[in-house]
Amino acid sequence: MTSSAAATSLSSHGSARPIVEMTAHELLALQERGELTAVAIAEAFLTAAQQLEVHLRSFLWLDAEEVLRQAQAVDLRRRSGQPLGPLAGIPVAIKDVLCTKGIRTTCASRILANFVPPYDAHVIERLKAADAILFGKTNMDEFAMGSSTENSAFQQTRNPWDLQRIPGGSSGGSAAAVAGCQAPVALGTDTGGSIRQPAALCGIVGLKPTYGRVSRYGLIAYASSLDQIGPMAHDVTDCALLLQVIAGHDPRDSTSAPLPVPDYRGRLNEPVRPLRIGVPREFFDKGLDAEVESLVQQALRQYEKLGAKLIEVSLPHAPYALAAYYIVAPAEASSNLARYDGMHYGHRTRHKADLIGTYAKSRGEGFGKEVQRRIMIGTYVLSSGYKDAYYRKALKVRRLIKQDFDQAFEQCDVIMGPTSPTPAFRIGEKINDPLAMYLSDVYTVSCNLAGLPGLSIPCGFTREGLPVGLQLLGPPFSEETLLRIARMYEAVTDWHTRRPKLPVPPSPVTS
Amino acid sequence: MSLSREEVLKVARLARLELAEAEVAAFQAQLSAILDYVAQLQQLDTVAVEELAHPLPLTNVFRPDEERPSLSVEEALQNAPQRLGDYFAVPAILGSDEGPVSH
Numbered sequence: 001m002t003s004s005a006a007a008t009s010l011s012s013h014g015s016a017r018p019i020v021e022m023t024a025h026e027l028l029a030l031q032e033r034g035e036l037t038a039v040a041i042a043e044a045f046l047t048a049a050q051q052l053e054v055h056l057r058s059f060l061w062l063d064a065e066e067v068l069r070q071a072q073a074v075d076l077r078r079r080s081g082q083p084l085g086p087l088a089g090i091p092v093a094i095k096d097v098l099c100t101k102g103i104r105t106t107c108a109s110r111i112l113a114n115f116v117p118p119y120d121a122h123v124i125e126r127l128k129a130a131d132a133i134l135f136g137k138t139n140m141d142e143f144a145m146g147s148s149t150e151n152s153a154f155q156q157t158r159n160p161w162d163l164q165r166i167p168g169g170s171s172g173g174s175a176a177a178v179a180g181c182q183a184p185v186a187l188g189t190d191t192g193g194s195i196r197q198p199a200a201l202c203g204i205v206g207l208k209p210t211y212g213r214v215s216r217y218g219l220i221a222y223a224s225s226l227d228q229i230g231p232m233a234h235d236v237t238d239c240a241l242l243l244q245v246i247a248g249h250d251p252r253d254s255t256s257a258p259l260p261v262p263d264y265r266g267r268l269n270e271p272v273r274p275l276r277i278g279v280p281r282e283f284f285d286k287g288l289d290a291e292v293e294s295l296v297q298q299a300l301r302q303y304e305k306l307g308a309k310l311i312e313v314s315l316p317h318a319p320y321a322l323a324a325y326y327i328v329a330p331a332e333a334s335s336n337l338a339r340y341d342g343m344h345y346g347h348r349t350r351h352k353a354d355l356i357g358t359y360a361k362s363r364g365e366g367f368g369k370e371v372q373r374r375i376m377i378g379t380y381v382l383s384s385g386y387k388d389a390y391y392r393k394a395l396k397v398r399r400l401i402k403q404d405f406d407q408a409f410e411q412c413d414v415i416m417g418p419t420s421p422t423p424a425f426r427i428g429e430k431i432n433d434p435l436a437m438y439l440s441d442v443y444t445v446s447c448n449l450a451g452l453p454g455l456s457i458p459c460g461f462t463r464e465g466l467p468v469g470l471q472l473l474g475p476p477f478s479e480e481t482l483l484r485i486a487r488m489y490e491a492v493t494d495w496h497t498r499r500p501k502l503p504v505p506p507s508p509v510t511s
Numbered sequence: 512m513s514l515s516r517e518e519v520l521k522v523a524r525l526a527r528l529e530l531a532e533a534e535v536a537a538f539q540a541q542l543s544a545i546l547d548y549v550a551q552l553q554q555l556d557t558v559a560v561e562e563l564a565h566p567l568p569l570t571n572v573f574r575p576d577e578e579r580p581s582l583s584v585e586e587a588l589q590n591a592p593q594r595l596g597d598y599f600a601v602p603a604i605l606g607s608d609e610g611p612v613s614h
Contacts, residue, residue, distance in 0.1 A: 114590070115590055116590060118587070118590075211566045211567055212566075212567045212569070225564060225565045254569075254572040257567060257569070317555070320551065320555060323548060323549040323550075323551050323552050324552060327549050338527075341527070342592055344590070344599055345591065345592070346590070346592070347592070348593065354603075355601070355602050355603075355604050357529075361529050363526075363527055364528050364529035364530060364531075367528070369534075372528055372530070372534070372538075373542070373545075375526050376522050376523065376526060376528070376538060377545055378526075379522050379525050379526040380542065381549075389553070390549065392562055393552050393553070393557060394549075395562035395563055396562050397552050397555060397557065398563040399562065400557070400560060402563060402566065434544075434545065435544050438545075438548075449566070450566060452566075476567075
């Protein structure tokens, strides 16, 4: 490796900025103008990723040679005048829940510690076709179950804004990698807030698309009626770029929506006017941190200055969303994770036992505590005698939650509120109290239950310097409008341009 | 509500999970607290409400029944915990307390 993380590039107005602090759209423009090569970009991010990894522990796997090989191929094609895809030369960090052919995919679980997928997820095929650079696999809560990335079987990812704090979860590795400038953009997945909550806690933009917008083929399942893959980036434009590449119908996922994909970037800078913002009183309830509330209120006032009209809306069943979620998601998980039986792939116990005993020992050894907890809850609520009282009841409440949103969107174009009730908490603070941890998802789960698109954008910092996120929820398949509304705020604020100051060790650390 | 030790062990059996002794007690307390929390749904009257299993109005998604390439035997077996030639080796199911077949 020749260049260092301090590699800079002169922008059009002459000021030098580190390559690693740039957005994907800036890096694309510099390559198109011939001012930067894909290899220079890859080298800058590899150096930063390796140097900062000692602090952040964002990556479960990163192969510098493989990254450089991809970057050289892009440069070669550019030099020979061949057409290139829309993400040419852009490093994209991948949450380790997405299958990558020939590259270990673990879900941060011991049960998949040695699993090498024989195929690529749909979104990975799309990234490759777009000439993006696959830039490592990121840490996460095991099987995407958690809100702090503390449930990884392998390592603790830290928040780039305060290394004593969690990055959020479950896509905590992807969020920390982008916020810490180890990669310009990343893919995450969101079942109950796992893109939006870590994006908020790390001060970046995260989008959970409408259920069905992005194919789940090759996404290792947690809760199939809630899971969605989405982009995590420094700004709204990069989210639009990435969504453009991964969205669209795929017959291999029968829940993938057969709908055309709009041009997300085309009218991105056109403000939405008139704009009616629904503000649900249920999202400003007790349990909301006072500083978070104040920053979210300031963001709403900013929208008013931009000409938006604030409308009080009611989501009367929103307070029940978390309870419904913690029945539906574990129920689906207990069914989905039944496949890990130690027979065809994954961990098999070394202890001798009969068939059932081999299943039980393999699963007992391979799954971490939180995954076991959710499998247990899911099994209980689906078991004979309890299914009606818990699971079917939760599905009925799910409909009430969706109806609340349908009614609210008759009066407004977007619903806004906090993404997370608190800023990032300390590592270890909630690990022994599962219910307290679940409450981190109180504002994000209703969006998954209703299948809506949801976006978190940075809207300020607490006095301690911790980022806070504003959540935007839209009607199904309204991503184009949602991104435009988010861009209106971004265009008049500079939160998205802030980067954390991280201590760089004296010599590069190789892992 | 409070889950008994026997109930936790029964659910673990259904879930095919072997729990360490310390986990049984921890799960008893934690699962009880979580079930107490989710029990708040009982406050809602849902008699006239239809279940919603899935948020998209998609039904009966079909595809043409055509032959397509699938994984090769090698690819399918590449992650096998134990293989025997072109097969997955598994513990004996009937009439043996031995481990995986070895003949």
